[in-house]
Amino acid sequence: RELLARVGCGAGSLRALAQAGLVAITKKPRERIEFHEAPKVITLTAGQQRALEAIVQALTPAPSPIDEPRERGGRQAGVRTFLLHGINNSGKTEVYIRACQHALEHNGQAIVLVPEISLTPQLIARFRNYFGAKIAVYHSGLTDAERARHWQRLKNGEAQIAIGVRAAIFAPCPKLKLIVIDEEHESTYKQDDTVPRYHVRDVALKRAQLTGATVVLGSATPSIESYFHARHGRYRLLELTERVVPTQPPTIKIIDMRDRKNLLSPILRAKIEQRLKNNEQIILFLNRLGYSIAICRRCRQTVKCPHCQIALTVYMHEQELRCRYCGYTLKMPRCRSCGSTELVFEGGGTERLELEVHKTFPHINFRRMDSESVRRGEHAAILEAFRQGQIQLLVGTQMIGLGLDFPNVTLVGIVSADTLLDFPDFRAGERTFQLISQAAGRAGRGERPGEVIIQTRHPDNEIIQLAAAQDYRAFYKHEIALREALGYPPFTTIIFVTVEHRNEAKAHEQANRLKERLEVRKVGEVLGPARALPYRLRGRSRWQLMLKALSESAQKAVWETVTELKLADSVTVNVDPQL
Numbered sequence: 001r002e003l004l005a006r007v008g009c010g011a012g013s014l015r016a017l018a019q020a021g022l023v024a025i026t027k028k029p030r031e032r033i034e035f036h037e038a039p040k041v042i043t044l045t046a047g048q049q050r051a052l053e054a055i056v057q058a059l060t061p062a063p064s065p066i067d068e069p070r071e072r073g074g075r076q077a078g079v080r081t082f083l084l085h086g087i088n089n090s091g092k093t094e095v096y097i098r099a100c101q102h103a104l105e106h107n108g109q110a111i112v113l114v115p116e117i118s119l120t121p122q123l124i125a126r127f128r129n130y131f132g133a134k135i136a137v138y139h140s141g142l143t144d145a146e147r148a149r150h151w152q153r154l155k156n157g158e159a160q161i162a163i164g165v166r167a168a169i170f171a172p173c174p175k176l177k178l179i180v181i182d183e184e185h186e187s188t189y190k191q192d193d194t195v196p197r198y199h200v201r202d203v204a205l206k207r208a209q210l211t212g213a214t215v216v217l218g219s220a221t222p223s224i225e226s227y228f229h230a231r232h233g234r235y236r237l238l239e240l241t242e243r244v245v246p247t248q249p250p251t252i253k254i255i256d257m258r259d260r261k262n263l264l265s266p267i268l269r270a271k272i273e274q275r276l277k278n279n280e281q282i283i284l285f286l287n288r289l290g291y292s293i294a295i296c297r298r299c300r301q302t303v304k305c306p307h308c309q310i311a312l313t314v315y316m317h318e319q320e321l322r323c324r325y326c327g328y329t330l331k332m333p334r335c336r337s338c339g340s341t342e343l344v345f346e347g348g349g350t351e352r353l354e355l356e357v358h359k360t361f362p363h364i365n366f367r368r369m370d371s372e373s374v375r376r377g378e379h380a381a382i383l384e385a386f387r388q389g390q391i392q393l394l395v396g397t398q399m400i401g402l403g404l405d406f407p408n409v410t411l412v413g414i415v416s417a418d419t420l421l422d423f424p425d426f427r428a429g430e431r432t433f434q435l436i437s438q439a440a441g442r443a444g445r446g447e448r449p450g451e452v453i454i455q456t457r458h459p460d461n462e463i464i465q466l467a468a469a470q471d472y473r474a475f476y477k478h479e480i481a482l483r484e485a486l487g488y489p490p491f492t493t494i495i496f497v498t499v500e501h502r503n504e505a506k507a508h509e510q511a512n513r514l515k516e517r518l519e520v521r522k523v524g525e526v527l528g529p530a531r532a533l534p535y536r537l538r539g540r541s542r543w544q545l546m547l548k549a550l551s552e553s554a555q556k557a558v559w560e561t562v563t564e565l566k567l568a569d570s571v572t573v574n575v576d577p578q579l
């Protein structure tokens with residue numbers, strides 16, 4: 001219709017063209033908005049008001065220094081990056097919206113970044129309500145033509161807000177005034193797997209520096225690095241400590257899972273049953289795919305990937321054992337060491353949880369939601385059915401916890417808090433704290449109080465305890481001390497240098513040579529080489545060095561060394577990897 005109006009002819013001419021076979025008419029689904037929210041007048045809380053004022057002040061061009069001293073805002077008057085640390089339900093989105101509104105009123109443009117479009121429908125819906133056609137939404141499902149159209153609309157000023165996932169940070173906004181990064185701690189903001197390897201936060205800060213734009217990083221559980229910078233004056237800290245709707249925070253309970261065989265403890269089972277009786281809804285989180293891992297009954301070995309040396313995941317339905325890093329697959333059941341077919345299944349993933357829920361509560365409506373259902377495009381339908389109450393219980397990985405607001409959910413179970421805690425990465429504690437906080441944010445958003453059950457084999461672990469108490473500051477203090485003692489960010493920058501070669505020994509030898517040279521240059525502590533994950537990729541073996549870089553110049557030193565050794569074709573460098 002749009003096209004016909006532009007060329008100035010009617011539908012009849014189009015039909016004639018189609019009959020002549022010159023054009024084809026196809027039906028395409030319209031871009032759908034899954035969530036609607038009526039615009040309502042919202043009175044800001046005192047905290048929201050203060051935060052907004054600070055941001056607006058930064059957005060307002062300062063009068064010339066002669067008229068007014070620059071220091072009027074105090075020591076941090078010049079800082080244009082804000083960390084908006086707001087507890088769950090404290091109304092961060094409203095602050096983003098008003099800040100955008102201000103930028104637009106002053107003839108500016110804004111970029112708003114979210115970790116995952118399909119899982120943050122409510123935030124998008126609110127922006128649509130406020131700004132209508134002024135926004136251009138970016139997601140990975142856009143066709144090239146659609147993306148180009150959005151690009152054009154932003155460039156010529158027809159659209160004023162680009163809202164989307166990490167690539168939207170590159171949206172062409174000639175009048176850029178404001179960049180908002182919601183859930184700034186999310187690891188999806190780092191592009192780790194392909195070139196260019198970048199973190200959205202770094203790109204945002206650079207763009208802001210070049211254009212004079214203001215940056216707002218928002219989170220209920222900021223990354224340790226961002227909170228550190230906010231406390232030391234590089235960013236300005238804005239805090240929202242008050243809930244918009246004065247509901248009670250959920251009660252959080254830790255359940256000891258040592259010596260437990262089932263995934264659901266008797267307490268969690270009883271609580272689920274009780275909610276089902278009351279017609280309330282339940283979310284169960286489990287951050288592990290598949291059924292379980294397998295251990296040989298005869299030789300007691302965990303069945304591992306021969307390349308990556310990581311436990312293989314059992315997929316019961318497919319009768320397969322699979323490596324989640326390199327995709328190595330083994331037919332079930334079989335021990336790789338001794339050939340025995342008797343395996344014991346330990347630990348559990350979403351597939352096993354699904355079966356257990358089905359066995360325990362055979363008559364309820366429940367669905368599983370994880371990366372697989374998102375890939376199949378079922379997530380929108382599942383979320384909608386859950387919202388309407390057709391589904392009573394939702395089982396899924398952490399991703400379903402992003403920005404969802406279901407007032408009838410009164411129980412959230414973290415089936416295992418240990419999946420992240422036991423992960424060999426210095427951010428394991430941070431990720432665990434975030435998982436628990438996110439879960440807590442999903443429980444009891446309506447009138448009825450919410451409850452969170454944390455199941456763990458480490459009930460005395462300090463991180464679990466602090467997360468259960470929802471004490472971010474104490475957690476930060478604990479974590480920053482650890483990072484300083486062990487030399488992790490923000491005190492260093494982690495750089496992964498991966499060497500790959502068809503010949504296994506050669507890859508290892510080159511990695512060692514690289515290590516020697518780097519140590520001579522004193523750029524920081526060099527650890528490894530260790531097997532990279534995945535270890536085998538496109539027929540090559542990969543060895544990895546971990547550098548704890550002490551200064552910004554280390555990156556340059558790494559590349560110089562790589563070039564000297566003529567390894568540029570076989571080396572990848574990843575700064576600040578997010579596992």
Ligand SMILES: [Zn+2]
Nearest residue numbers: 305308323326
């Ligand atoms: Zn593997």
Ligand SMILES: [Zn+2]
Nearest residue numbers: 296299335338
């Ligand atoms: Zn065996």
